[in-house]
Amino acid sequence: MNAVTGLEEKLRGSFRYLAEGQPVGTLHGALLTSPLAHATIRRLDVSAARSLNGVHAVVTAADVPSDFVMGTAILDRPPLARGKVRFQGEPMAAVAAETQEIANAAIALIAFELEPLPIVSAPGDALNEGAAKLHDSGNLCSSFIYSRGKVDADFEECAHVIDHRLTTPRQVPAAMELEGGICIPSPTGIELRAATHSPFYTRSLIASMLGLPERDVRVIGSPIGGSYGGKEEIHIQPVLALLAWTARRPVRLILDRPQSMAFATTRHPFEIALKIGCDRAGRLLALAADVLVDNGAYASFGPEVLDTGMECIQSAYAFRSVKLRGRLAYTNNGVGGAFRGFGALQTLTAIELAVDILARKAGHDPLTFRRINLAGANDPGPLGQAIIPQPELPKVADALSSLPAWRDETPSQRYLSGTGYALVRKGEGFAGGGPNGASGVLALTLDGQVMFQSSLVEMGQGLETTVRNTLLATFDLDEADIGCATGSTDAGADSGPTSASRGTQIALRLIRAGKMPFLEKLYVGAAEILQVPMDALRLGPGGFYQRMAPQNKPDLSLSDLAASAGEIVTQIGIPGIETMQAGANVHTLFTTCAARARVRIDRWTGQVACTGLDLLPACGPPISPVAFQGQMTGAGAQALGFCLTEHQPYEEGTVMASNFDSYFIPTIADVPDVNVHPVTWLAPDDPVGIRGGGEIGLNAAAPAIANAVASALDAAPTHLPVRPEWVLDALARQGRTP
Amino acid sequence: MNAQPTYVRPADVEDAISIKASLGPAGIYGCGLTAAQLGWGVKGPEQTIIDIAGLDLGSDVCLADSGSMVLAANAPLERLRLDPLISRQLPWFAEFLRYVGSTATRNQASLGGNLLWGAGDLEVLFAAVDAKLRFAGNGRAQSLGPTVSDQPEDLLISIIVPALQGQRIFVEKLGHRQAFSPSRVVVAGCVGRQSARLAVRLAGHPVATVETPWPMNWPLDDALFAGNAAPYLKSAAHNLLRGHLAQLAQRDMA
Structure with a gap:
């Protein structure tokens, strides 16, 4: 049975998102957002907007309890800018009116004066002494330090050592459904219909903001028209609820695409510097990593993203010693947040590239090198924590080695091809402290x-x-x-x-x-x-x-x-499956996946196309094979975007791509067939059962694609997405241009 | 918030010309306009759009006795792509249309609009084959090039693709991904027995065209590669032209 929710409606095109079913009499919402990336709000006068005929509510930070801020590990974000704006597109005020035209007209009547502040546009600059501070606490949002063993001595012992640097893109969730919803007030409470990953968390937050008992707030959070983490964040729900509660009328508020491109949380760009080494036999001895993350203006899930990335930076391998440092810096570049892959994608891609470089340098083929360095089934987790044993690791490696060879491509003067591999693991669920139960x-x-x-x-x-x-x-x-x-x-x-x-x-x-x-x-x-x-x-x-x-x-x-x-x-x-460990947020349950990718590189233009992708997720037997295949195919497409086409650039705090005509998500023409080979074996005494397939395919696919590029060019990418400019330069350096 | 453009829909060609005459610079000819919207940014054009999509400008495609092809200026691109006469006579055009916009865009966008928009991919191909634009009124035919305004005073009626017996055509667009992407580079060439006509557009620059003897004298003319374009665009365009021409030369030698 493969019943799909709303299948008929989806096929007929009549399926409706939550923001599309407004009751009669619903007011229309609109947002005033900041045109500047960093400024003090000197004046915000909404009197003219309030007096416009047809306007029922105008709200600003003054309508939000002064101590109400949002976040997870760090609470620092007001739903409407308070005192200053920290990114272009940050909401400053909102209006609910009889028609959209009136709401927009009211927004235009809001008088405001912004005094520009210096813009912090690079995470490295943000941490320099003298940089303008986004928050009173400074620009270091969070940091991570961990070490195990004697790294310096182990590097001395290494027969082969390599350094590699990688910067990763700011990827936009690009969900088809925009951030929006409807809020319907009653005399004692509200009903909020807006996409969320966590209805109870949203309820708790909104109730707290409005001073309502939680039982008087009803939250309907699905169906969701795509999220990829973007709607895990609280998005416009507080502003929507505030408008409806103030107007005492149902309100619909939905962002348009340019607003979403500036407002939606994005994948954090990472700057990763790695040094790894192995002995003559090819055994990994030491890893040193320094990671700097552009967090954007508010903490959001940034600290958790950093922690997860640092936890995964050893991938599925057993290093004798490690020395890790990670820093998360506030900047005026939008807001980074939860995104499928959640920090692990960035660091796994970097370490898998480094592993291939080292394998080649040490004279090993990448598959054998991975196999001999796999963590043991009963080893502690990457940060020394107790984890659910992983006896599946060698089975995944064996399955990867056993994939049938690609069909030979027709030799061409124009195109080069390359094959890349990856074998990764990532914590599933939340780190110790949860919520895991x-x-x-x-x-x-x-x-x-x-x-x-x-x-x-x-x-x-x-x-x-x-x-x-x-x-x-x-x-x-x-x-x-x-x-x-x-x-x-x-x-x-x-x-x-x-x-x-x-x-x-x-x-x-x-x-x-x-x-x-x-x-x-x-x-x-x-x-x-x-x-x-x-x-x-x-x-x-x-x-x-x-x-x-x-x-x-x-x-x-x-x-x-x-x-x-x-x-x-x-x-x-x-109960939650979790381990509490002092000084680190650690996962207990890890999911493994391997991948093989093939790319074709155009020597004339430097363009890279992914022509084959195999994914080997070890999630146990898929309960719904079609849905599982869908998850993996989508993961492949998103990995392709991460590696080859997607990046949201900011220049001095200004978002440069405000629509999909300048932000390039892969289309069906770019995505090859994604062949999924589930590793269904679970240990007889496995205490969990099947693992989720939401992220792990992406986490394996991206490094495999990056490694395929490295294999074709004999040069590992240092910047993602891979730019054709860099490809032509790499070919020119090797004398391989046409 | 987008300003809504003002449209007028003339009854026939004469009516269109008359409206344009009365509006002067405050009126522009338009057709389909989907492609043009990309250039509008957040605001529509301030002029009144004289929408010629519904005018009878003749058949979409005509094969003249001379062997040249006459294409109606307001023919939607997707209709041209699927036209059997185009597929037979100008297969390189039909094939290239797959890479111009999406199907939805091609259903709306017109050939004339793409050629006069200023950033249309087809302008490069039609410059390479030395297609002529025929305007209403005096019946003049004009080559594509810098002298053609993107908002012409005269109504573009048709595009004439000359007979191309024995000539080899190549065209390639370099975008940001496989499908539905603005172009970064478009190159095209029309290679005859004695000469070749090459055209290039680097993103943000006008089309450059050059005539060269065939077999070619290398290197390629620098004039093809706009002076201040990004080095990558120049390299890619250069490689594409050189690659295609080398393949043709190899075939000639074979």
């Missing part, structure tokens, strides 16, 4: 459906399909007997964020944990009604059957059971 509900509803309720969010990843497939398999029921409610606070059970590849894993663990207690309740109820012992019954399609008197229809239908016994509910809670 989750709640959910299994219920027999009054209309006789076995329903799984959670606040996990469907965002196109196939969560609901996977849940439905699992319910069918778990309870041996018919499709009509099961249901799934996700994506809102209605579930009454906080399942935590649908982030960090955890959604599917959590849903399946919840169902597994709830199965026996829920079944027991069903069997008790059925046995009572049918007046037979429980072990004389069997749950099957449509209801309960008596084992000794088989019939072609149930002896007690689920709806009859519900009619007699009432709603049967099992609350489920699962």
